[in-house]
Amino acid sequence: MKVTIARTAGFCMGVRRAVEMALDASNKNQVPIYTYGPLIHNPQVLSILAEKGITVLEEIPESGEGIVIIRAHGVPPQDRQALIDAGFQVIDATCPRVIKVQSIIAKHARDGYASIIIGDREHPEVKGLLGYAGNQGYIADSVEALDRLPDFEKAIIVAQTTQNTAFFNRVRNRVNQNHPHYKIYATICDSTEKRQAEVKALAQSVDAIVVVGGSDSGNTRRLYEIAALTGKPTQHIETENELDIRQLENFRHIGITAGASTPNWIIKRVYRALEKQLVQKGRIFRRWAYLVQRYLLLSNIYLAIGAGCLAYAATELLGIPATAPDVLIAALYILCMHTFNNLIDISSDRYSDPDRATFYQNNRSWLSALTLGAGAGVLILAYSRGLLFFILLFFMGLMGVVYNFSLVPKRVGIRRKSKIRDIPGSKTVLVGLAWGIVTSLLPALHHAGGIQANAVGVFFWIFCLVFVQTAFFDIMDMQGSRIVGKETIPILLGENRTMRLLKILAGSMAVLIWIASALGFVALSGLFIGICPLMMMIFLYFHEHGEFSPGFRQNFLMESHFIFAGLLALMGSLIFI
Ligand code: SF4
Known part of the structure; x- marks a missing residue:
């Protein structure tokens, strides 16, 4: 399916x-x-x-x-x-695009032209456009209505931006025939056209279509009509709760489209609800694979395994022994901090990652126990390495906790921008720093007795990789972040610029580690490990080209990169022994 x-x-x-x-x-x-x-x-x-x-x-x-x-x-x-x-x-x-039409009308009204708007007279956009035409504005919602208008000496024709293209072409032909001196402006927005063309094309390759959007939304209803006209079973739903799973369960391929006013998080919920329901009806192996994948991802255990693998890759790059405490400290610290943050971030996950929010809501007790257990494990391991390690990790844990709480007492009355997390872009940077420290600097400090230049280089390299992963998930969560007022990197830079930055960073990290390996600044295993950021860059490229839907598969693939780095390090260590 x-x-x-x-x-x-x-x-x-x-x-x-x-x-x-x-x-x-x-x-x-x-x-x-x-x-x-x-x-x-x-x-x-x-x-x-x-x-x-x-x-x-x-x-x-x-x-x-x-x-x-x-x-x-x-x-x-x-x-x-x-x-x-x-x-x-x-x-x-x-x-x-609407402002452009308003400007065309206003300019011609000043020059004495009549403005004829081809559109729905009750639509707010048309009412707005009419206001720019002075007392020379007219609306035509049919060819007959156009024919009833007087013959103007000077007139322009514009279209409501969401007008039907076929109808506007009929109008254009009539005007060319009867009033060749009128100026015609094709002002239909291509967003509507593309959406309708895509649903028609999608219907050719799927067995059923789900159209998501408000029941009052005209463009969503038009999408439903177009999809239904293709003969494919079609459902129009506002939320995942309205899905008729029974109708869909026997189909092999289902298409989802949504109106111009449907937010990502609702589309994501529908996708995940379909994915979940349909997997449950699949073969037992698939069901189990899905359940295990879901638990590993949502509980951050998969992420923690990635942190352990990255710590192993760092020791390989630095040519220091990889011991179990190095890997365990990194894994447990990441597990503790990420799970803690998810537990107190349920409200924003409601929009950006609704499945995660429900998971944390329903499993609060054992996830809290997991967080405490991981935190205690880190401190015990750190203590076994000496007081300095204990103090360092205790302080880092404290920072992770303080990050979410207001630093200004309630009685002062300043509640906005009073937490570290309120600093724009802070989350992505701090997550990268924490990962860099536990995976590279702490092992270097323990085994090499100090932090050499190559350890700083590996720390920076890991920081950049984690930055790419975190900022990618921030892009996925942009609408939810805006709702709760989080100023993440993609919100500050914009989605396209952030994506460009991430691809450049991932590509540069591949090249940098290869050069560093070739020059002997880090171990030769770096020649293998450099494939990891390259894979990230390829992943981002395919994501941009619409190859991944917002399901567990996408998250699983992104989080697999660090595990992959550990495997590449192992391969390198076996080859360059
Ligand atoms: S459909 Fe969207 S992009 Fe196009 S004109 Fe209307 S609001 Fe603007």
């Missing part, structure tokens, strides 16, 4: 931008925040915005205070001015 998610599924650029602007405004300001009309047609997103205190302003009052966000559809300029006159601060989240 295979599940494929359409590449165009989920927020379009304009909707994503509007939601991000609303969430950023809420995270950065402590004044009332409104959206002028519902921000998008998705009840789950609207209820999250309401939870964040962002409410809907239906009418413009005579006076008011706070911030009003103008949604992606835009508004007439008169409404914008009325909001400012009422005393609101206005944040304009109008989609740039």
Whole structure:
């Protein structure tokens, strides 16, 4: 059984931008925040915005205070001015593609042109566009309505950005025939077109289609209609709870698409629910393999094995003996810190990784015991190596705990930006530093009696690898991070720039370790170990090209890189003995 998610599924650029602007405004300001009309047609997103205190302003009052966000559809300029006159601060989240149409209309209105908007007269975008046409604005929602309009001396034709292309082409032909002097602007947004074309193509390669999105969302309903017209069994659902698994369980390949107002985390939940349900109906071996994989990943045991492997690879690179305590200290420290953070991060995981949130909610007791056991194990092992190691690891553990708690007492009244985790990008950097220290610097300190230049080099190399992995998962969690106000690296730099940075870092780490090995700065095993960052770079490339869906397989593959590094180190040690 295979599940494929359409590449165009989920927020379009304009909707994503509007939601991000609303969430950023809420995270950065402590004044009332409104959206002028519902921000998008998705009840789950609207209820999250309401939870964040962002409410809907239906009418413009005579006076008011706070911030009003103008949604992606835009508004007439008169409404914008009325909001400012009422005393609101206005944040304009109008989609740039809609702004372009507004500008075309405004410019021609100034030059005395009539503006004919091809669109739905009740749609907020069309109402907004009309406001830019002065008293020379007209709406045509059919060819007949167009024919009923007077013959203008000067006129332009524009389309609502989500208009049906076939209909607009009919209009264009009629205008060319009857009013060849009219200027025609093709202003349909290609995002809608691509989404509809993809669902048609997807239907050819799958046995059934699930369309995810609000029941009030027009573009989601159109996707459902297009998919259903192909003859493939099609379900329109708002959340994973509405999935009709019985209808889908006998199909070999299922496609998922989603409307422009459906957030990633809902698509992810649907994907994971399908994956889980369908695996449960599969063969016993597959069921067990899935369950083991899921437990290892969610409990961070797989990550801890990776940390142990990375510690082993570091000792190989440094040419120092690899002992069980080196590997165990790294593995247990990572297990303790990551599980602890997951336990207290359930609220943000609700959006970014809903399955993890449920897992931690349901298994709180034994996961807490696991965290305590791993922490105690690290301290015992550290103590066996001397007081310095004990103090170092105790301090690192303390930092991991303090990271999540406010450093400012409640009575001071400053609750925002009072934790270390509130420092933008801190998580990715601190995770990389902690991994680097436990996997390379501590073994070097113990076996070499000090930290030499090559140990610093290996520490930096591991820091970069862990940075790539952590920032990749941050990209996956971007929408959830925004909801809870976390400023991760991808939120600071943007998704595309972060992805570019990660690919460059991974590629550079491969080249650097090969050069360092060839020059004798680290052991020759580095020639093998360098394949690990190269694999990471290839993984990122395939992820960018839509090869991985947001399921356990993707996380499993990413987390396998460090285990792979340990295996490569072993291979190197056997060959370059
Ligand atoms: S569909 Fe296109 S025009 Fe409309 S909000 Fe999305 S990106 Fe902007």
